[in-house]
Amino acid sequence: MITASADKTLKLFDIASGFKQAGVMKASDAVFCVETFEDITIAGTGDGNILAYDNNTSECLYGYNKMDMYNNNNLIAMVL
Secondary structure (H helix, E strand, C coil): CEEECCCCEEEEEEHHHCCEEEEEEECCCCEEEEEEECCEEEEEECCCCEEEEECCCCCEEEEECHHHHHHHCCCCCCCC
16 A cells, blocks of 8 residues: 655555555655556656656656756656
8 A cells, every 4th residue: 555645655565564664765856646557557747747766666767847847848748
C-alpha cells in the first residue's frame, strides 16, 4: 500500500507484515495524485512535477518538471 501526503512524502507499507513501513519516497512538493503499476509509482506534485519511483528501492527514477514541457514544446504522454 502506498500513501501520499502534503508533507512531501509517499510511504510504502507492507500489508503482509502487518502494515510495516517498507520505504519512504521524497517528493519535491505536496503529492496530489499517485498511480502504481507493478513496481513503479508515478506521483504528481503541487509544484507541477511528475515523478517516477522504484517501489523496491524507494529511489526516484525520473522527474519531469512543468517548465520542461513549455521549454521543449513536446507533448507528454505517460501510458501505464
